[in-house]
Structure formats: C-alpha cells, structure tokens
Amino acid sequence: MTQAPLSNVPNTAGRFGPFGGVYVPETLVAALNQLETEYTRAKADPAFQLDLNNLLGTFVGRPTALFAARALTDHARSLSKSGEAAHIWLKREDLCHSGAHKINNTLGQALLTKRMGKPRIIAETGAGQHGVATATAAAHLGLSCEVYMGSEDARRQRLNVVRMELLGAKVITVDSGSKTLKDATNEAMRDWMASVDNTHYCLGSVVGPHPFPMIVRDLQTIIGVEAKHQCLGAFGALPNAVVACVGGGSNAAGIFYPFIDDHAVALIGVEAGGAGPLLGQHAAPLCCGEPGVLHGSLSYVLQDPAGQTADVHSCSAGLDYPGVGPEHAFWKDTGRVSYTSVTDDEALDAFTLISQREGIIPALESAHAIAHAVHLAATMRAGQHLLVNLSGRGDKDVDEAHRLIEARKP
Numbered sequence: 001m002t003q004a005p006l007s008n009v010p011n012t013a014g015r016f017g018p019f020g021g022v023y024v025p026e027t028l029v030a031a032l033n034q035l036e037t038e039y040t041r042a043k044a045d046p047a048f049q050l051d052l053n054n055l056l057g058t059f060v061g062r063p064t065a066l067f068a069a070r071a072l073t074d075h076a077r078s079l080s081k082s083g084e085a086a087h088i089w090l091k092r093e094d095l096c097h098s099g100a101h102k103i104n105n106t107l108g109q110a111l112l113t114k115r116m117g118k119p120r121i122i123a124e125t126g127a128g129q130h131g132v133a134t135a136t137a138a139a140h141l142g143l144s145c146e147v148y149m150g151s152e153d154a155r156r157q158r159l160n161v162v163r164m165e166l167l168g169a170k171v172i173t174v175d176s177g178s179k180t181l182k183d184a185t186n187e188a189m190r191d192w193m194a195s196v197d198n199t200h201y202c203l204g205s206v207v208g209p210h211p212f213p214m215i216v217r218d219l220q221t222i223i224g225v226e227a228k229h230q231c232l233g234a235f236g237a238l239p240n241a242v243v244a245c246v247g248g249g250s251n252a253a254g255i256f257y258p259f260i261d262d263h264a265v266a267l268i269g270v271e272a273g274g275a276g277p278l279l280g281q282h283a284a285p286l287c288c289g290e291p292g293v294l295h296g297s298l299s300y301v302l303q304d305p306a307g308q309t310a311d312v313h314s315c316s317a318g319l320d321y322p323g324v325g326p327e328h329a330f331w332k333d334t335g336r337v338s339y340t341s342v343t344d345d346e347a348l349d350a351f352t353l354i355s356q357r358e359g360i361i362p363a364l365e366s367a368h369a370i371a372h373a374v375h376l377a378a379t380m381r382a383g384q385h386l387l388v389n390l391s392g393r394g395d396k397d398v399d400e401a402h403r404l405i406e407a408r409k410p
C-alpha cells in the first residue's frame with residue numbers, strides 16, 4: 001500500500017493524524033463551519049487569489065528576497081572541525097511591511113472577513129506583532145478592529161500599543177490570570193462567542209480549532225513556495241535543510257509545508273529554550289511537553305503534573321506560548337520534522353552576530369533560528385545549502401536586546 005503524502009492533511013474533521021480537531025463550546029461550531037465553507041470557496045476563487053496576490057505584491061512587498069549570508073557562512077566554517085560548512089541562505093521575511101511574516105496571514109483573513117460580509121475583526125496579541133499586523137490589514141481594508149492584549153504585555157510593549165491605536169484599532173487590555181497572551185486569547189474567544197454574527201476572529205498562528213491551523217498554514221505557505229523557487233534559481237537545487245523558529249508555528253509551517261513531501265530536505269524547528277530546562281523556564285512544548293488540549297485543539301502543551309497549563313519564559317515575546325500548532329505535533333510524531341531548542345543566551349549571541357556581521361538586526365524570535373542554523377551549517381559539507389527563515393526584523397526588540405546585552409557584561 002502506498003502511503004498518503006504527509007501534505008494531505010488535515011482531514012475533514014480537522015485532524016493532523018490524532019492532533020488538531022475542534023474542542024470549542026457549541027456556540028462557536030456554526031461560525032467555524034461557516035469559516036471553513038467560505039475559505040474553501042475563496043481558495044478556489046481566482047478573484048480572491050488575485051486580490052490577495054495584488055496586496056502581497058504592492059502592499060507587503062513580496063516576493064521577499066533570498067539572501068546569501070556569506071558572513072554567517074564564514075562564521076560556521078570557523079566553528080567547523082573540517083573547516084567546511086554549508087552555505088547559509090536567509091528568506092527575508094523581515095522585509096515584509098509591518099516587519100514580519102504575520103501580515104501574510106492577517107491580510108488573507110481580513111479579505112475573508114469582507115467576503116463573509118462581517119464589518120469587524122478581533123485578534124489576540126502577545127508582544128503586539130500580530131495585533132499590529134491585524135490593525136494594518138483592517139485599516140487598509142476598512143474593517144473595524146479590536147485587539148485583546150494582556151495588561152502586562154501592554155506595559156512591556158508600549159510601542160506596539162501606540163502603533164495599533166495610530167492605525168485606528170482599539171486595544172482592550174486584559175487583567176485576568178498572568179495578564180499575558182494566554183489570557184488575551186481566552187478573552188478574544190469569549191468576545192467571539194457573543195459577536196460571531198458580525199465579527200471574524202483573526203487568529204495569529206497555526207493554532208486554535210479547525211479550520212484555523214489549515215487557513216493560517218495555507219496563507220503562510222507563500223514563504224516556502226517563493227523560497228523553493230528562489231533556491232532553484234540561486235543554486236539549482238533544493239536546500240539540504242530548512243530551519244525556522246517555532247512559537248505557535250506559523251512561519252515554520254509556511255516555509256516547511258512546500259518541502260514536506262521532498263524527503264531529502266531536512267526540516268528543523270527551533271523552540272525557545274529560555275533560561276533552562278525546568279518547567280516554567282522555557283517555552284518548548286514540542287521538546288518538553290505532552291499532548292493536551294489548549295485553545296480549541298489537541299497538540300503538545302506544557303503542563304504541570306496536575307494538567308494545568310504551565311507558565312512559560314523566553315527572551316522573545318513571540319515564542320513565549322505554552323502550546324504549538326497541531327500540524328507540528330503531527331510532523332514531530334511522524335518524524336518528518338525534528339525539533340530542538342535554543343536558550344535565551346544562545347539567541348542573544350546570534351542576535352549580536354548577525355547584526356554585526358551581516359548588518360541585519362533580526363527579531364529575537366528569528367535569532368533562535370539563526371543560532372541553530374550556524375551550528376548545523378558547521379556540521380554540513382561545503383557544497384550543501386541551508387535555508388533559514390528570518391521571520392522578522394528587530395526594531396521591536398532593540399530596547400530589550402540592549403538591556404539583556406548590558407546585563408551580561410561583567
């Protein structure tokens with residue numbers, strides 16, 4: 001019997017193997033069904049694809065560049081025992097309008113919102129990047145926009161609160177629980193239960209109940225589709241390996257998915273190893289978690305022995321989430337993608353390295369991917385190629401990175 005290709009998921013029940021599904025209150029089931037129906041129609045509608053592609057071209061600035069990172073490659077060579085290393089290539093999602101890959105998703109979902117005849121869009125945000133990307137798409141497409149944000153996050157990420165407000169969005173701060181992303185997500189879901197008739201909930205990663213993990217993956221797949229084409233143009237082959245950081249998992253899913261059935265291409269996801277391996281010190285559910293249900297789907301979750309969702313830590317706010325998308329859980333268990341983690345310290349070293357050697361200040365999230373990529377390239381051969389998703393730029397992180405770098409000085 002031939003096996004179905006791994007790309008042929010989710011099934012009609014929204015399952016990626018055993019993972020995914022729809023674990024939500026009854027009131028949301030109709031809205032999720034409507035969203036799936038509308039999305040299936042939109043995907044097959046050339047007018048929708050044309051609108052989206054026009055926006056991706058002229059508003060976001062796609063295609064983003066594929067960049068030969070010669071200094072990082074030299075550095076990998078200097079670390080290598082053999083003196084050889086793979087060529088490191090960066091997919092420059094940091095060049096996207098609003099600073100990261102997130103806009104690929106929010107524009108698609110905002111267009112869907114308009115198709116469904118809904119005038120209002122809501123979102124959850126942690127560091128504020130998804131909130132800013134949603135507010136940007138909403139402003140451009142004339143939707144009213146409200147963003148839920150934990151009050152602790154709003155305090156730490158003041159600049160993004162101001163950006164959202166300048167874009168015409170309303171930021172609703174959440175004071176419950178740990179006053180961070182998990183609590184903001186709960187509030188956004190509660191809002192949606194009461195407002196589904198006129199409101200779309202724009203989820204920010206490949207998480208949540210079906211059909212969100214599929215929709216967000218599809219919208220981010222532009223990253224991998226472009227990169228595959230660009231690799232063939234630049235070095236006439238597929239890369240030997242692809243590396244991306246994993247928070248909820250959307251930038252990684254976007255760059256991995258077009259390579260999933262190319263089994264010669266190694267795929268590696270990098271989670272936030274934070275301050276150390278103890279529960280509460282990191283945000284690495286695939287490396288350290290157990291299967292569980294969080295925010296409407298079954299996937300790997302960091303939980304304490306009583307089954308309560310654990311606290312998480314990472315220097316990068318975009319990776320600071322106790323769950324991960326169900327398709328990654330599927331890829332982990334099938335062995336198609338391997339997952340590892342990088343600590344705060346290693347990410348900070350990579351942040352400095354790429355800033356000073358390539359002249360690119362990366363997002364702290366993306367610095368996790370760079371840190372692993374440099375070490376991996378040093379174990380590879382000279383004629384090989386390693387593709388890294390540089391998911392976003394570091395403007396948002398300059399204060400925090402500066403503080404952490406100063407704090408490390410003796």
Ligand SMILES: *Cc1c(COP(=O)(O)O)cnc(C)c1O
Pocket residue numbers: 100101102129130204205206245246247248249250251252318319363365366391392393
């Ligand atoms: C939000 C964010 C991430 C993490 O989210 P994913 O869904 O895992 O991609 C990574 N990089 C950047 C720059 C981000 O803004």
